[in-house]
Amino acid sequence: MTRIGILLSGRGSNFQAIAKNVASGSIPAEIAVVIGNRLEAEGLAAARERGLAALALPSKGLDREAYDRQLIAALAAHQVEWVILAGYMRILSAEFIRAFPQRILNIHPSLLPSFPGLDAQHQAFDYGVKISGCTVHFVDEHLDHGPIVTQAAVNVDPDDTAETLSAKILAEEHRIYSEALRRLFTEAWRIDGRRVLFTPSA
Ligand code: GRF
16 A cells, blocks of 8 residues: 655645545555644644644754755655645755655645745636636646646636635645545556656556
8 A cells, every 4th residue: 555644734624635535445545644844733633633643843943955854754764655745835855856756746726837836826816817726746846836647627706705716726626636646546657748647557
């Protein structure tokens, strides 16, 4: 069974959606550890309630390289094969990315490459787009940039606010992140340039 490590900084609703699908068997994986870089991250409490290994590793005041070395060691100690970012609000060092080649995923609340960075739902709403959504992608050394595994679109309706739009996007995040993991762990795939290709097995 694929051993996954979850990194989070806050609420952890994407982590919880994944954990439910791991528990039900629809994602064939084991959550080896959940690591939060903020002591007060609600996602860590949720992980403990689920009986998972939950580790608070505060990042405050540490430089990126030093912190990421601690992270790599903690993930290695739990024999993590795939790193799943679920609302992890720090940029990863090049060394970290090299430690897990093609094995780090992120979810971003916009249709990339539109609106990378913070507060993507508000950025999209303020821009006036009629369609937004979310993106599951591999993580590379650039922010919100690696090859795209899957996306889902939502309409921006006239009566939407940034908040209602965020809620619609979040519901899709919870659906497609698990779906992406299930496919990556059960199907054959490869990355060709920027394209993630699922290859039907013979
Ligand atoms: C989500 O909107 C995700 O797309 C972004 O951070 C937020 C995390 O939410 N990367 P949660 O902690 O999973 O509830």
